[in-house]
Amino acid sequence: MDKIKRLKYISDELLKKQAQADALRDLGERNPEAASAIDNILAAFGIPEDIHKVQDNIDKFSSVVSLIKSNIKNSKGYNNFSESEYINDKKQVFDIKHKVLSINKINNEDMSLVNKIYKKHLNIQSILQGK
Numbered sequence: 001m002d003k004i005k006r007l008k009y010i011s012d013e014l015l016k017k018q019a020q021a022d023a024l025r026d027l028g029e030r031n032p033e034a035a036s037a038i039d040n041i042l043a044a045f046g047i048p049e050d051i052h053k054v055q056d057n058i059d060k061f062s063s064v065v066s067l068i069k070s071n072i073k074n075s076k077g078y079n080n081f082s083e084s085e086y087i088n089d090k091k092q093v094f095d096i097k098h099k100v101l102s103i104n105k106i107n108n109e110d111m112s113l114v115n116k117i118y119k120k121h122l123n124i125q126s127i128l129q130g131k
Helices: 003-030 032-045 051-075 083-103 108-130
Strands: none
Touching: 003 083, 051 083, 051 108, 083 108
């Protein structure tokens, strides 16, 4: 299965899980006694309560990867900027993004690493634009 088909499959599965979670929450709102049972069902199927938060973070990861790509492009020709370090940063963020996509959970350590890389590349971008 090539990458595009795999990503499409993963996104389709996420949408199906979200639709199931929404239907179960709607049922729980109509029947408050069953609400606790529905929370247990959601946990059993591995549907995260905060799937929208996961999707927002996926978008943030994509913007960080774009920022790093821009810095790699803009740093070409300068000896003081390590292109291999930037490529490694991009790989780390990309790997974390796909880890979150596959398990639908956000690890605090991963988020702090992505935030650290993001701040680093914001500073690099400001330096590169100042030249």
